[in-house]
Amino acid sequence: MEHSADPDLGARVARLESSRRRDRTIVLAVALIVLATAQTPGPGSTPVVIRDGSGASSTLTGKGLSVRDAAGHERAFFGIDADGHPSVDLTDSAGRLRQSMYLLNESPVLRQFDGSGKRRAELRLDANNDGELLLSDANEKLRLALFRTTGGDPELGLYGSDEKLRAYFATDDDSPYLVMRDAAGTTRVYAGGYKDGSIGLVIRDASNAVLWKAP
Amino acid sequence: MSETALGERVARLERIARRDRVLALGALTLCLATAAAPATNQLVVTDPAGGTATLTSTGLVVRNGANVVRSAFGLDKDRYPSIDEYDTSGGLRQSMYLLSDRPVLRQFDKAGKRRAEMFLASDTQNGELVIRDAGEVTRGAVFLGSQGLPEAAFYGSDSNVRAYLATDDTSPYLVMKDGSGVSRLTIGGYQSGAIGMEVRNAAGTALWSKP
Numbered sequence: 064m065e066h067s068a069d070p071d072l073g074a075r076v077a078r079l080e081s082s083r084r085r086d087r088t089i090v091l092a093v094a095l096i097v098l099a100t101a102q103t104p105g106p107g108s109t110p111v112v113i114r115d116g117s118g119a120s121s122t123l124t125g126k127g128l129s130v131r132d133a134a135g136h137e138r139a140f141f142g143i144d145a146d147g148h149p150s151v152d153l154t155d156s157a158g159r160l161r162q163s164m165y166l167l168n169e170s171p172v173l174r175q176f177d178g179s180g181k182r183r184a185e186l187r188l189d190a191n192n193d194g195e196l197l198l199s200d201a202n203e204k205l206r207l208a209l210f211r212t213t214g215g216d217p218e219l220g221l222y223g224s225d226e227k228l229r230a231y232f233a234t235d236d237d238s239p240y241l242v243m244r245d246a247a248g249t250t251r252v253y254a255g256g257y258k259d260g261s262i263g264l265v266i267r268d269a270s271n272a273v274l275w276k277a278p
Numbered sequence: 279m280s281e282t283a284l285g286e287r288v289a290r291l292e293r294i295a296r297r298d299r300v301l302a303l304g305a306l307t308l309c310l311a312t313a314a315a316p317a318t319n320q321l322v323v324t325d326p327a328g329g330t331a332t333l334t335s336t337g338l339v340v341r342n343g344a345n346v347v348r349s350a351f352g353l354d355k356d357r358y359p360s361i362d363e364y365d366t367s368g369g370l371r372q373s374m375y376l377l378s379d380r381p382v383l384r385q386f387d388k389a390g391k392r393r394a395e396m397f398l399a400s401d402t403q404n405g406e407l408v409i410r411d412a413g414e415v416t417r418g419a420v421f422l423g424s425q426g427l428p429e430a431a432f433y434g435s436d437s438n439v440r441a442y443l444a445t446d447d448t449s450p451y452l453v454m455k456d457g458s459g460v461s462r463l464t465i466g467g468y469q470s471g472a473i474g475m476e477v478r479n480a481a482g483t484a485l486w487s488k489p
Contacts, residue, residue, distance in 0.1 A: 076288060079295055085299075086295070089299075111333065113320060113321060113333055115319070115334070115336070119335045120335050121333055121337055121338070123321075123333060138353060138376075139337065139351065139353065151361055151374070153360070153374070154359060155379035157379075161379060161381045162383075173383065173396075175383075175398050184396060184406075186383075196396075196407055196420070198406075198420065198421065198422055200422060201403070201426075219430055219443070221443065221444065221450060223446075224426075229449070232430075241452065245473070252450075252466055264475070268473075274474075274489040275488040275489050
C-alpha cells in the first residue's frame with residue numbers, strides 16, 4: 064500500500080463518500096414522490112375511476128359518466144347510451160331503469176318507468192315537434208294525453224282501458240269544444256263550437272239520436 | 279499510482295459529485311413544485327374563470343367562478359340518483375331524481391317552493407303532472423287516479439277541487455263545484471249509467487237537468 068503524502072486526500076475521499084450517500088437519499092426521495100403522485104394520463108383511453116370507502120364509485124369513460132352505489136348497481140348515467148343516444152338515466156336500488164331523459168331519433172324524450180319497467184309518464188316532442196304529455200296505465204295503455212292535434216289545436220284527451228278515446232277538450236281559434244263518447248265510440252255529449260261557427264250543447268243517446276239540444 | 283494522478287482522480291470525482299448534487303436537488307425541487315395529490319378521492323378540473331368540475335365517487339359537481347354549485351349529477355346527499363340544477367344564488371331550481379326509487383321531476387321557484395312536478399305516485403305508480411302556486415298548493419293536475427281513471431282537475435287556493443274532467447270505461451264526466459264543495463254542474467255519465475247534464479243550486483238541489 065502506498066501511503067499518501069497529502070494529508071488532505073483522505074478527507075476529500077471521506078467527503079465524496081458522504082456526498083454519495085446523501086445524493087442516493089435524494090434520488091430515492093424523488094423516485095418515491097414521482098410514484099406517489101403519478102396521475103392517469105389525461106386524454107388517454109383509460110377510464111378514470113373514483114371510489115370511496117363504502118364501495119360507491121364513479122367511472123368516467125369516453126362514453127360518459129357512470130355512478131354506482133355501494134352494492135355495485137349503476138344508479139346514474141350521463142353520456143351516450145348503448146344505442147348511441149345522448150342520455151341521462153336514473154336507476155333504482157334494484158338496478159331497474161326508472162327515469163330517462165334522452166334524444167330518441169334526435170327528438171327529446173323524458174320517460175318515467177314503474178317498478179315493472181312499464182312506461183307510465185312521458186314528456187316529449189312529437190314528429191311535428193309539438194310538445195305532448197302522455198300518461199299510461201300499468202299495462203302501458205295510453206289513458207291521458209295533452210298535446211297538439213295534427214291541425215295544431217291544443218287538446219286534452221282521456222282514454223279508456225281499451226286505449227280508445229272517451230273524452231277530449233280542445234280549442235281552435237274560433238271556440239273550444241268538449242266531446243264525450245261512450246265505450247262504443249258514439250259521441251254522447253258535445254259542448255262548444257260547431258264547424259258552422261255556432262256554439263251550443265247536444266246530448267245524444269247510444270244510437271246517436273239527439274235527446275236534447277240547445278240552442 | 280502516483281500521488282498526483284490519485285489527486286486528479288479525486289478532484290474529477292468531486293466535480294462529478296457537485297454536478298450530480300445539483301441535478302438531484304433540481305429534480306427534487308421540480309417534483310415538489312409539480313406534484314399533484316394522489317387521485318384516490320376526487321379529480322378536479324379548473325377553468326380559467328375559476329369554475330370547477332369535481333368528480334368524486336358519488337358523481338360530478340360543477341361550480342361557477344364564485345364557487346357556487348350550479349349543477350350536480352350522481353348520488354345526492356340522501357343517496358338518491360339525481361341530476362340537479364342550481365341558480366346563481368345556489369338555490370335548487372330543477373331536479374330530476376329517484377325519491378325512494380320513485381321517479382320525480384321537480385321545478386322550484388326562487389323561494390324554493392315546488393311549482394311544477396311530474397312524477398309517478400308512490401302507491402299506484404300512476405303518472406301525474408302537478409302545478410302549484412307560490413304557497414305550494416296544488417292548483418292544476420292531470421293524472422291517473424287511485425282507481426286508475428284518467429283525470430284533469432283544477433283546484434282553488436284552498437286546495438279543494440273546483441272542477442274535474444275524468445272518465446271510466448263507460449263514460450266521461452265533467453263536474454264543477456263551488457267554494458263549499460257542492461257540485462253545481464255535472465255533464466256526462468251518471469252512476470246509473472245514463473248520460474246527461476244537471477245544474478244544482480248551492481244547497482245541492484237540482485235546478486235543471488237533461489234529459
